[in-house]
Amino acid sequence: MDNMEHDIPDGKYLGKLCKRGHDWNGTGKSLRITENCTCVVCARVAGKDQSRIQRKKHPAAVGAALKRSRNKSRDDLADSFVATCLVMKVADVPPELMALKRSQLMLHRSIAERKRNDKARDDSGERSFDGRE
Numbered sequence: 365m366d367n368m369e370h371d372i373p374d375g376k377y378l379g380k381l382c383k384r385g386h387d388w389n390g391t392g393k394s395l396r397i398t399e400n401c402t403c404v405v406c407a408r409v410a411g412k413d414q415s416r417i418q419r420k421k422h423p424a425a426v427g428a429a430l431k432r433s434r435n436k437s438r439d440d441l442a443d444s445f446v447a448t449c450l451v452m453k454v455a456d457v458p459p460e461l462m463a464l465k466r467s468q469l470m471l472h473r474s475i476a477e478r479k480r481n482d483k484a485r486d487d488s489g490e491r492s493f494d495g496r497e
Contacts (some may be wrong), residue, residue: 375399382406 372378372395378388379396382403389393394403 376404 366405375398377398378391378393379401381387382393382394382396384403384406386394386403386405388404394405396434396457397407398401
């Protein structure tokens with residue numbers, strides 16, 4: 365069997381059917397990784413299981429990584445939002461203006477978050493530290 369005949373990706377080969385019976389494109393064989401001879405599908409499933417175990421063991425680390433990822437994409441969205449408002453391409457907006465607009469958006473977000481927290485506190489009947497009820 366020729367690799368070109370079955371469009372086999374580089375670094376992979378067709379080998380004996382794996383224990384779980386992952387048949388690749390009806391060939392009766394499993395697509396395997398050249399480096400360690402493991403079935404591609406079995407390796408993918410094992411990787412997902414491993415990451416699931418890691419998430420259960422270290423939920424705080426996963427949460428922090430997720431928060432960093434969200435903040436980064438939020439900043440990217442902010443940049444494109446600013447460029448759209450200015451009717452310019454992101455690359456054409458001067459860096460100083462972009463930094464100023466980004467800080468403005470961050471301030472707006474913190475004010476909105478503070479208002480939400482105050483409202484939640486008011487709804488629960490708690491007293492704030494600055495003497496307000």
